[in-house]
Amino acid sequence: MxxxxxxxxxxxxxxxxxxxxxxxxxxxxxxxxxxxxAPDSPQSGMGHAxxxxxxxxxxxxxxxxxxxxxxxSGTPADCVKLARDKxxxxxxxxxxxxxxxxxxxxxxxxxSGTMSAAMEAAIEGIPSIGFSLLDFSxxxxxTIAAQVAEKLTARMLAQPVPEHLLLNVNVPVVAAQDxxxxxxxxxxxxxxxxxFDHRKDPRGRDYYWxxxxxxxxxxxxGTDVEALKEGYASVVPVTIDFTSNPMKSWLEEHWQL
Numbered sequence: 001m002x003x004x005x006x007x008x009x010x011x012x013x014x015x016x017x018x019x020x021x022x023x024x025x026x027x028x029x030x031x032x033x034x035x036x037x038a039p040d041s042p043q044s045g046m047g048h049a050x051x052x053x054x055x056x057x058x059x060x061x062x063x064x065x066x067x068x069x070x071x072x073s074g075t076p077a078d079c080v081k082l083a084r085d086k087x088x089x090x091x092x093x094x095x096x097x098x099x100x101x102x103x104x105x106x107x108x109x110x111x112s113g114t115m116s117a118a119m120e121a122a123i124e125g126i127p128s129i130g131f132s133l134l135d136f137s138x139x140x141x142x143t144i145a146a147q148v149a150e151k152l153t154a155r156m157l158a159q160p161v162p163e164h165l166l167l168n169v170n171v172p173v174v175a176a177q178d179x180x181x182x183x184x185x186x187x188x189x190x191x192x193x194x195x196f197d198h199r200k201d202p203r204g205r206d207y208y209w210x211x212x213x214x215x216x217x218x219x220x221x222g223t224d225v226e227a228l229k230e231g232y233a234s235v236v237p238v239t240i241d242f243t244s245n246p247m248k249s250w251l252e253e254h255w256q257l
Contacts, residue, residue, distance in 0.1 A: 006032035006093035006157050009121065011079045012100065013043040013113025016063055016071045020099035023142035024131060025064050027150040028096065031157060035092070036069035037083035039076060044102075048116040049075045058082055076117035084124060094156050095121035098131030099145045101138070105170045105224040105234060106190040106216070115168055115238070122166035123240055127156055129167045134228065144179050145171040148233050151182075168236040172228045183232040188223035190216040 008028055012021045016038035025034055040059075057073035070087060072079045076097065084091060100114040109115045118130035129152055133145040148171055156165070168187075172179070194212035201207055216225050224234035251257075 007088065008032045008034045008153070009080070009083050009088065009092040009095045009126070010034055010036045011038050011076055011083070011095070011097050011117045013039065013046060013076045013097075013117065014101050015039050015042045016061060016069060018042075018101065019138065019140070020101050020133065020142060020145075022064065023146045024096060024099045024149055025067055027146035028153045029064075029067055031150070031153055032093065034064075034067050035083065035088060036064060036067060037072060037079045037087060038069075039079060040071040040073055043075055043113045045111050046075045046077075046113040046116065047111050048077050048119065049113075050077050050081070051075060056082065058086065076113040077120040080117050080120040080124070084126075091124060091126050092121075093127075094153065095126045095128040096131065096149065096153060097121075097128065099142055099149065099171075100130070100132035101140060102132065102136040103134045103170055103228075104130060104132040104168060105228060105236075106188040106218075107192065109168055109187065109236075109238060118166060118168075119238070119240060122164050122238075125163040127161050127163060127165040129153070129156070129169055132168075132170045133173070134170060135173045140173075144174070144176065144233075148182065152235070164240060166238045166240065168224075168238050169233060170224060170228055171233045172231055174231050178231050179233075180231040181233070182235050183227040185224045185227050185234045185236050186222055187236050187238075188216055188225040189218040190214065190225055 051074040097118040104112040115130040118128040121128040196208040227234040
């Protein structure tokens, strides 16, 4: 069936009933025909995992009033694949993922189910954005993040963009009067320094609980971490080509293969 309105696919990794995805749906549903396909349970930290060797379930749910919505038993990447093949039967105009409960800046982009869903869409040639708010709480205030999502989605729909456009957008937790707007950035060189606490369960068996801290080792300017600290929402263009051209040149020069 042909639709005159642009088709906006929305997904996430926190699950179809998460407050963040509701905020995203409400922010952009006036911009086009919104279809939601999201996990039936939280899938944070799944990265780009896909389901192989077991069946996937896809059920229609009444979660967003007049917006078509489906819950999927698989990963965020599975949701995008199934949405395109079994629900939309074609590419949507854009794919939006989020709004994630928690940060996905710097190295987090590798682990993020939110960003992997958006990346899966970009691989399919669908311009995509992953949205995250730097607040892990269930009752987080998504007001500013929703405004950012509306602005960027409208901009993406207003003019042609590269079909593999993929943006990683993070929004700081600040009061409205302290929010400085959007800033195009590069990904910071930062990572998690993990440790594993050795513990005993009630039966005396060993188990390990991952803990650690986030360390920013990037002293340069123009990073997503810097922008967020200054009160901006960071907008980082992400590539699906993992080739390191500087390292490729180094190998060609120094290794005789």
